[in-house]
Amino acid sequence: MANEPSEKKKMPVGAPPKGGARFPRQPLADALPWARKLVSKTHLAPQAKDVVLSGVVATRGPRGEIKISTLKQYGLMEGTSAAYTATDLAKNICRAPDNELKPLYQSSVLNAKVFNLLFETFHGDEVTRAKLKQRVSELNVHPDELDNCVDIYIASMQLAGLGISDGDRFSHISMEDRGKIVSASENNAAAQSSDAPVELKDDHAPTSDDHKKEDVIDKRRIRQNGSVFNINVNLDASLDTDKLERQLQLLKRYGAL
Secondary structure: OOOOOOOOOOOOOOOOOOOOOOOOOOOHHHHHHHHHHHHHHOOOOOEOHHHHHHHOOOOOHHHHHHHHHHHHHOOOEEEEOOEEEEOHHHHHHHHOOHHHHHHHHHHHHOOOHHHHHHHHHHOOOEEEHHHHHHHHHHOOOOHHHHHHHHHHHHHHHHHOOOEEEEOOEEEEOOHHHHHHHHHHHHHHHHHHHHOOOEEEOOOOOOOHHHOOOOOEEEEEEEEEOOEEEEEEEEEOOOOOHHHHHHHHHHHHHOOOO
């Protein structure tokens, strides 16, 4: 009696076809909320996969595994199933102001190998979706996932400021322009750091014995070497000559007089 053909094993619902090069199965915009939750959940200690599935991506089964893989490929999560934690990149994204997010998003998108290879191939070029799909196929992405890969690539690249979609065409920025974005963000961060107000205290400020006396507070904001300082100097009408002279020297030293 001939053997009956075995029933073809079905893939779990939500699971991508097996085989082929890996790529993030979700756009970066979808992964960012998970990254923020991961930073919060792993602030004190790494967490096991069960906690990440329930408390971070809120999905179990094959779809939950896909989300975990997406976080890893975007460089937002690291570790093993026994101890997952947020990466420094994820933490930087969570605490960065809006004007410093683009370079961080770019690092995240280009952390995905297939997306990085696509950008290396087409940076500075305007190409059609068909051309992107052809290159994705050359990178050994599963044939059933070519269109999905292109869609996710375009959406994530636009969010990161690495290109602009116009109908059937996608324009990539050049490597030079990307370098300018990174440099501008670094310079802005450095400027914000140097402009932070600093309070300079007088080593010879009145002691607790003088607290009952009426103080006249002279507050001045001055700029020196590109930085802003707040100088608070307490002047008392009853100060002796030596103390008054030291107060005046302090003001002159920082250009307030």
